[in-house]
Amino acid sequence: MRLTRQERREYLRREPRVDGVMNSVEGLAELPRVVRRDICTAVALARKFNDLVVRPVYREIDERVRRDHDFLPHDFIRTANRWGLFSLWIPKVLGGGGLDLLSLYPFLEEVSSVCVGLANVIGVHYLGVSTLAASWNVRLMDVIYREVSRASHGDDACLISLAITEPLAGTDMEEPELLQRARIGTVATRTAGGWVLDGRKVFISNGHVSTWHMVIAYGDRRNPLETAVMAAVRTGTRGFRFGAHEKKMGQRACVASELVFDECFVPDELICAAPAAFAECVKDPRQITQDMIDFVVASSRAGVGAFATGAARGAYEAALALACRTHVDGDLLVNRQEAQLALAEMYRNVNMARTLYLEAAYANALRGMFRDLYGRAVHLLARLTPRWCFTAFLSPLLRRESLSERIRRRAFDGYGEEDGRVASGWASIAKFSCSDLAIRNCDMAMDLVGAEGLRLDGGVEKHLRDAKLLQIYEGTNELNRLNLLKTLVVPNVPEARVFE
Amino acid sequence: MTLGPSEYEALRELGASFARRELSNDRETHDRHPITPLWDGVLRRASELGFFAMTLGERHGGSGAGTTALVPLCEEISRVDASLAGAIFANAAAIEVVNVAAESSDCTPALESISTAGALPLAFAACSSPVESVLPSERPAGPTVAITGSARNVFLGGVARYAVIAVGGDAGRSYVFVDLHAPGVHASQPVPCIGFRACPMVDLSFDGAVAFSIGAAGGGLELFRRMAERLAPAAAAISLGIMKGCFDEAHAYAQERRQGGRRILDWPAVAAMLGEMSVDILLGETCLLAAAQGGAETDASALAVRLGEWACRATTDGVQVLGGYGYMSDYGQEKRMRDARMARQLLGMPALRRQDWFGRRWGPSLQPTGSRKGACG
Numbered sequence A: 001m002r003l004t005r006q007e008r009r010e011y012l013r014r015e016p017r018v019d020g021v022m023n024s025v026e027g028l029a030e031l032p033r034v035v036r037r038d039i040c041t042a043v044a045l046a047r048k049f050n051d052l053v054v055r056p057v058y059r060e061i062d063e064r065v066r067r068d069h070d071f072l073p074h075d076f077i078r079t080a081n082r083w084g085l086f087s088l089w090i091p092k093v094l095g096g097g098g099l100d101l102l103s104l105y106p107f108l109e110e111v112s113s114v115c116v117g118l119a120n121v122i123g124v125h126y127l128g129v130s131t132l133a134a135s136w137n138v139r140l141m142d143v144i145y146r147e148v149s150r151a152s153h154g155d156d157a158c159l160i161s162l163a164i165t166e167p168l169a170g171t172d173m174e175e176p177e178l179l180q181r182a183r184i185g186t187v188a189t190r191t192a193g194g195w196v197l198d199g200r201k202v203f204i205s206n207g208h209v210s211t212w213h214m215v216i217a218y219g220d221r222r223n224p225l226e227t228a229v230m231a232a233v234r235t236g237t238r239g240f241r242f243g244a245h246e247k248k249m250g251q252r253a254c255v256a257s258e259l260v261f262d263e264c265f266v267p268d269e270l271i272c273a274a275p276a277a278f279a280e281c282v283k284d285p286r287q288i289t290q291d292m293i294d295f296v297v298a299s300s301r302a303g304v305g306a307f308a309t310g311a312a313r314g315a316y317e318a319a320l321a322l323a324c325r326t327h328v329d330g331d332l333l334v335n336r337q338e339a340q341l342a343l344a345e346m347y348r349n350v351n352m353a354r355t356l357y358l359e360a361a362y363a364n365a366l367r368g369m370f371r372d373l374y375g376r377a378v379h380l381l382a383r384l385t386p387r388w389c390f391t392a393f394l395s396p397l398l399r400r401e402s403l404s405e406r407i408r409r410r411a412f413d414g415y416g417e418e419d420g421r422v423a424s425g426w427a428s429i430a431k432f433s434c435s436d437l438a439i440r441n442c443d444m445a446m447d448l449v450g451a452e453g454l455r456l457d458g459g460v461e462k463h464l465r466d467a468k469l470l471q472i473y474e475g476t477n478e479l480n481r482l483n484l485l486k487t488l489v490v491p492n493v494p495e496a497r498v499f500e
Numbered sequence B: 001m002t003l004g005p006s007e008y009e010a011l012r013e014l015g016a017s018f019a020r021r022e023l024s025n026d027r028e029t030h031d032r033h034p035i036t037p038l039w040d041g042v043l044r045r046a047s048e049l050g051f052f053a054m055t056l057g058e059r060h061g062g063s064g065a066g067t068t069a070l071v072p073l074c075e076e077i078s079r080v081d082a083s084l085a086g087a088i089f090a091n092a093a094a095i096e097v098v099n100v101a102a103e104s105s106d107c108t109p110a111l112e113s114i115s116t117a118g119a120l121p122l123a124f125a126a127c128s129s130p131v132e133s134v135l136p137s138e139r140p141a142g143p144t145v146a147i148t149g150s151a152r153n154v155f156l157g158g159v160a161r162y163a164v165i166a167v168g169g170d171a172g173r174s175y176v177f178v179d180l181h182a183p184g185v186h187a188s189q190p191v192p193c194i195g196f197r198a199c200p201m202v203d204l205s206f207d208g209a210v211a212f213s214i215g216a217a218g219g220g221l222e223l224f225r226r227m228a229e230r231l232a233p234a235a236a237a238i239s240l241g242i243m244k245g246c247f248d249e250a251h252a253y254a255q256e257r258r259q260g261g262r263r264i265l266d267w268p269a270v271a272a273m274l275g276e277m278s279v280d281i282l283l284g285e286t287c288l289l290a291a292a293q294g295g296a297e298t299d300a301s302a303l304a305v306r307l308g309e310w311a312c313r314a315t316t317d318g319v320q321v322l323g324g325y326g327y328m329s330d331y332g333q334e335k336r337m338r339d340a341r342m343a344r345q346l347l348g349m350p351a352l353r354r355q356d357w358f359g360r361r362w363g364p365s366l367q368p369t370g371s372r373k374g375a376c377g
């Protein structure tokens, strides 16, 4: 070979670097083999769940919410809870089912291929789960995750929502560079033994049906980046109430709620993160806020990619089914070449989208907040240790504030800037590309099948209504395009600036 | 009939003032049909102003203004709420099938019934061509036919007194005129569908229902084609109106909403979406005016296909400019996004319309690709 070792090293140092753009290749080498097994299990489980639970109800729920705005899908949530779906992807150490987090994405794709709205009810709960995890407050994680797991053995689910967005600040809340210019409405005021929250959050998915809400508020409106407070607020807390919920075009199964805080006192033990908690960290508060945002979005935006892949696939599958029973001029539509070309493109789009969200999921596993859990030894230990061992011995340890603080310091100070950039950048690629492909497939499907595609029972139009939201939440696609640039391009282009 | 510029503008103003008065305040309520009652009052007042009789000859109580008159009217109405334009369009398409047939055959019974229908528009499957549908079958019974089977996706089928329906028989596809109150006719509940919700679509089923033939037996495809040619400018106008309404709302919102310390209009990402929309609107407007006033109806078929596509893109972006608020029914954008998909399907599958136009513009109609009768066959 005409390549010396020295040359190999040098060439590989050039951009794009293999470990920055071929996440799945890295994943093959780094991740334990059981990940594949968990992915297969999750896919099979989702297919069974679709057959027995989702397909029989999803259209009815969609129409029901349109007819009766106050309807909330409690029955579905109870059933999903009985299936253990709200704790299955919580680590076993913290009382959950311990299925590998990577397998959540293909699970969400499967459910979304039938109904993105119902998949969102499950997926958004894990957005809440990962937000709490992003604070690295293991004491609270142990308390709340165990409550979620206990609830899965009972009648009523314990869900977690994430509340960031405010009436006057949407995009601004998703990006540290913009946050400093945001018109913040929700403030946290320090008081004896805790914090007092005042303000309003809007568009909070699962709000009305969640038990816990991860609420982001700010100590100083003019300096939010350095004064962010993340509070765990339980439904029923004094000073906290639900406002209206939104009349959405799609994803109607998943309620989008207004949360109102009026002198709502949150005791210190329910504060997931506040500036003082990071006083011992070497990193400055701005960088810690950036890390927390990266931790959450690297995981959640790949999830939106999975929802979108499901929507793209659902539209394709519905179009194919209709093309197999629609006659045009005596021919079956599926046998006309223009239809075949469209179907081929749609099939391609689904697979392109899947490849992208999996790349992002790999990047998150290798460089996101849980990267340490993928070390083979830790992984093996976590799998083989019986659950009671964790409950009896580890749980009391985790609840000690001192240990919690040490873990947190290690999590933030040990987290490399580049890891955050790669995980966040790939999550953005997956988020905007998959959602754009979903819209493209839905429109192609509607074009292909004609009037039948306009009907709810045609199985196409709902995917379009559902998919549009995927271009908006978790940061609009415009923001995500710019975040890609900020994280993956600009660091190598000193002349470039984003958000100016 | 060609309209002069002043008549054209007068119709535009009529449409705009009607939309302001009757449609803008209750858009969200109307869109909730069938949960909310159908907008009978709006239909009645639209009828009183002659919106359903513009293409009907004066001899039968219409204004005889012709299909061009629908262009400014539908455009302005769609700017506010395209559902009513859908109703005007479906009714006009039904009438036009009869008008075309009447040029070569006796359609007196149908035309007389239409002139006695009062305020009610006619029902018609405005989003499908007969070529792409499974049709109820017909059996000749003297001057009338007996029809059996079902007709899907018929606009206003649960509201209208009469419908123009495509049927299949030994001679091929034909059109018939049906009294929807006659024995053997049943209309389903409104079919939940993506848009035009105040212009509800139903499935009709027929069990030996008696209907009048319109035109020659087997002449249905030709009738549809000629009707579609005349109605294409109106279909294009509906898409254009939706785009204009979408731009109006997005532009106004982008001037008010602030993110990142400035108006979102000042972020190039938002300005680019609005810029793209306004370019498409300008092109559409220019071409449509030329097609409508110059009588280039054939080219309007191509324009309707293209504007249908642009309206889908523009309204998807129109929601995006409003962010999360755009996704909610309190604003008009999500409805426009849904209505644009209906408008895109007016007169049938876009791919077929494209092929059909190409065939007429450049040569004989294309053989269906599934057929083996190619030149080299």
Ligand SMILES: Cc1cc2nc3c(=O)[nH]c(=O)nc-3n(C[C@H](O)[C@H](O)[C@H](O)COP(=O)(O)OP(=O)(O)OC[C@H]3O[C@@H](n4cnc5c(N)ncnc54)[C@H](O)[C@@H]3O)c2cc1C
Pocket: A124, A161, A162, A163, A164, A165, A168, A169, A170, A171, A172, A174, A178, A202, A203, A204, A205, A206, A248, A256, A469, A472, A473, A474, A475, A476, A477, A478, A479, A499, B257, B259, B260, B264, B267, B268, B269, B270, B320, B321, B322, B323, B324, B325, B327
């Ligand atoms: C149904 C639904 C569910 C949701 N669920 C949740 C949830 O569970 N929790 C939560 O916290 N939030 C949630 N959201 C909020 C969501 O994350 C925001 O809607 C999203 O971040 C966009 O914010 P916005 O709606 O305020 O739009 P805006 O920020 O007002 O954006 C409007 C337009 O301006 C553009 N724009 C804004 N700033 C810039 C810029 N700097 N550069 C370029 N373009 C820009 C945007 O791309 C967009 O096109 C949800 C939203 C919806 C609709």
